[in-house]
Amino acid sequence: xxxxxxxxxxxxxxxxxxxxxxxxxxxxxxxxxxxxxxxxxxxxxxxxxxxxxxxxxxxxxxxxxxxxxxxxxxxxxxxxxxxxxxxxxxxxxxxxxxxxxxxxxxxxxxxxxxxxxxxxxxxxxxxx
Amino acid sequence: xxxxxxxxxxxxxxxxxxxxxxxxxxxxxxxxxxxxxxxxxxxxxxxxxxxxxxxxxxxxxxxxxxxxxxxxxxxxxxxxxxxxxxxxxxxxxxxxxxxxxxxxxxxxxxxxxxxxxxxxxxxxxxxxxxxxxxxxxxxxxxxxxxxxxxxxxxxxxxxxxxxxxxxxxxxxxxxxxxxxxxxxxxxxxxxxxxxxxxxxxxxxxxxxxxxxxxxxxxxxxxxxxxxxxxxxxxxxxxxxxxxxxxxxxxxxxxxxxxxxxxxxxxxxxxxxxxxxxxxxxxxxxxxxxxxxxxxxxxxxxxxxxxxxxxxxxxxxxxxxxxxxxxxxxxxxxxxxxxxxxxxxxxxxxxxxxxxxxxxxxxxxxxxxxxxxxxxxxxxxxxxxxxxxxxxxxxxxxxxxxxxxxxxxxxxxxxxxxxxxxxxxxxxxxxxxxxxxxxxxxxxxxxxxxxxxxxxxxxxxxxxxxxxxxxxxxxxxxxxxxxxxxxxxxxxxx
Numbered sequence: 001x002x003x004x005x006x007x008x009x010x011x012x013x014x015x016x017x018x019x020x021x022x023x024x025x026x027x028x029x030x031x032x033x034x035x036x037x038x039x040x041x042x043x044x045x046x047x048x049x050x051x052x053x054x055x056x057x058x059x060x061x062x063x064x065x066x067x068x069x070x071x072x073x074x075x076x077x078x079x080x081x082x083x084x085x086x087x088x089x090x091x092x093x094x095x096x097x098x099x100x101x102x103x104x105x106x107x108x109x110x111x112x113x114x115x116x117x118x119x120x121x122x123x124x125x126x127x128x
Numbered sequence: 129x130x131x132x133x134x135x136x137x138x139x140x141x142x143x144x145x146x147x148x149x150x151x152x153x154x155x156x157x158x159x160x161x162x163x164x165x166x167x168x169x170x171x172x173x174x175x176x177x178x179x180x181x182x183x184x185x186x187x188x189x190x191x192x193x194x195x196x197x198x199x200x201x202x203x204x205x206x207x208x209x210x211x212x213x214x215x216x217x218x219x220x221x222x223x224x225x226x227x228x229x230x231x232x233x234x235x236x237x238x239x240x241x242x243x244x245x246x247x248x249x250x251x252x253x254x255x256x257x258x259x260x261x262x263x264x265x266x267x268x269x270x271x272x273x274x275x276x277x278x279x280x281x282x283x284x285x286x287x288x289x290x291x292x293x294x295x296x297x298x299x300x301x302x303x304x305x306x307x308x309x310x311x312x313x314x315x316x317x318x319x320x321x322x323x324x325x326x327x328x329x330x331x332x333x334x335x336x337x338x339x340x341x342x343x344x345x346x347x348x349x350x351x352x353x354x355x356x357x358x359x360x361x362x363x364x365x366x367x368x369x370x371x372x373x374x375x376x377x378x379x380x381x382x383x384x385x386x387x388x389x390x391x392x393x394x395x396x397x398x399x400x401x402x403x404x405x406x407x408x409x410x411x412x413x414x415x416x417x418x419x420x421x422x423x424x425x426x427x428x429x430x431x432x433x434x435x436x437x438x439x440x441x442x443x444x445x446x447x448x449x450x451x452x453x454x455x456x457x458x459x460x461x462x463x464x465x466x467x468x469x470x471x472x473x474x475x476x477x478x479x480x481x482x483x484x485x486x487x488x489x490x491x492x493x494x495x496x497x498x499x500x501x502x503x504x505x506x507x508x509x510x511x512x513x514x515x516x517x518x519x520x521x522x523x524x525x526x527x528x529x530x531x532x533x534x535x536x537x538x539x540x541x542x543x544x545x546x547x548x549x550x551x552x553x554x555x556x557x558x559x560x561x562x563x564x565x566x567x568x569x570x571x572x573x574x575x576x577x578x579x580x581x582x583x584x585x586x587x588x589x590x591x592x593x594x595x596x597x598x599x600x601x602x603x604x605x606x607x608x609x610x611x612x613x614x615x616x617x618x619x620x621x
Contacts, residue, residue, distance in 0.1 A: 034555070039610035062606045063532075063549045088611065 001029045009120035010071045026099045035061035038090045041083045072110035074103035133542030141193040144180045154184035209547035209559025212401035223474035234462035238447040245446035249432045251473040260388025261418030265427045267459045274396030274415025275309040280456040282370045284426040293340035301348035303374040345374040349551040351517035361391025378402045380516035383485025403472035414468040425454040490564035491516040501575040517561035527589025531556040537595035541577040
């Protein structure tokens with residue numbers, strides 16, 4: 001399982017990568033592996049304001065339906081439309097093609113408070 | 129050990145569309161003796177090509193063969209956790225087929241339908257007595273609608289007091305439908321974490337003046353009794369909220385403890401779980417709702433009323449009474465799913481108070497027997513004592529085998545698999561609810577199969593990965609079925 005060093009992670013197994021003032025958000029390799037084959041993804045509309053810690057979408061696998069939580073607050077600037085027809089991308093490429101949304105952060109430094117790859121891996125080791 | 133699952137000749141069956149032969153039919157009509165008329169073209173559907181044309185025997189064989197592929201509580205052990213798949217005694221069916229009960233028209237006036245109204249009145253009184261609530265409505269069509277009715281009652285109570293609370297607390301061990309119900313009732317769901325059971329401190333930390341209700345399931349989906357429930361209800365009430373209990377697991381409590389006495393304000397029953405009416409096949413179910421005295425004005429209507437008290441009603445005085453002004457309104461057409469009510473009433477009366485209590489005791493004993501036999505073979509994530517169901521996980525399984533593989537392999541042994549991957553708080557959960565209707569002999573055979581499967585995982589894991597191998601169809605491609613569902617027949621498709 002891979003956990004890119006340059007990403008930040010949450011306890012709910014989302015990842016965040018900040019690029020050009022936008023936060024790109026997806027779910028971690030651990031999350032996609034635990035979910036199993038993803039069959040459906042529901043994402044918010046562009047323009048929606050997300051509150052940190054609140055559910056912003058849904059990911060459904062053959063095992064379970066799970067909420068996806070906003071790691072940080074902000075406004076949705078872009079969503080990954082390709083996931084609607086090809087949700088399996090989340091399994092095959094959780095960190096690149098499987099990104100879910102890009103948000104403009106209310107507080108540009110909010111991502112700094114999230115876990116780094118090392119802390120996240122320690123959390124997973126504890127959970128499993 | 130006797131392995132129940134065996135192989136034998138299983139008849140295959142085509143789709144009805146594939147049987148079709150033009151001109152075949154299963155009816156004969158008298159000769160036309162009036163002038164014929166054409167149907168207006170706009171009323172005729174054109175898009176179904178190859179609509180099947182079949183004889184009576186084609187149709188009878190088709191559905192009879194399909195029925196042989198079925199597995200139900202009448203075929204064998206069905207330990208589907210949280211669903212309470214108990215055996216449905218046939219006397220219930222006999223009662224439901226009594227012509228006066230089965231054939232009565234729902235629009236029959238009250239004075240000509242005293243029998244069914246009396247039965248409904250007695251059933252709602254019996255459910256109120258079993259659960260400790262002041263009043264029970266029989267209207268809701270099944271569990272999910274019962275939940276909705278119950279939460280709408282709570283919402284109406286808040287609104288009548290001018291309270292505009294927006295949130296509902298739901299622990300991670302509550303029944304899976306609860307968040308959907310809260311959301312459909314217009315509330316935001318606040319999930320709260322529990323350590324097996326809910327603590328007063330955890331509720332206290334979240335219970336503020338924006339929380340309308342707490343939704344719990346007791347016993348919860350880990351099969352554990354919420355032993356802090358009285359203190360939790362007291363706290364929620366002090367802070368202006370209500371407590372909803374999902375009654376899905378009432379089978380552990382009958383005749384032993386009453387949710388109404390614990391401080392719960394509203395609870396729905398699943399007659400198709402606890403009270404042995406048929407479960408599955410798409411229904412119908414029935415989801416009565418019990419409430420405290422304070423909430424009676426908000427119940428849906430109409431309900432059965434009578435003059436006099438309790439079951440000592442004056443003769444011929446049962447009647448359907450319209451809902452009052454504060455009611456949340458009607459949930460169902462006419463009287464609700466009456467045929468199911470007849471079966472539940474037959475069950476309650478044939479069991480009697482002692483029988484219902486004994487059923488709950490045996491349900492708990494059976495779950496603990498399975499737990500004792502499988503503990504050490506399968507990981508048991510929560511050690512506190514189980515009630516009517518027990519949750520294992522695949523953590524200790526060898527050979528890269530997972531919960532899904534165990535479930536599929538159980539099919540080869542002739543059992544319906546238990547609920548898997550639920551509750552979500554347990555990774556790789558295997559949720560076993562044997563119910564009271566299984567004998568020790570059946571439980572031993574099932575546990576032997578589970579132990580044997582754990583051994584196969586170690587010695588011959590491929591057996592599990594390929595399972596089921598003895599069933600009519602092998603492991604289905606659930607992923608493609610979900611991603612690219614094929615929902616209708618197409619010629620040559």
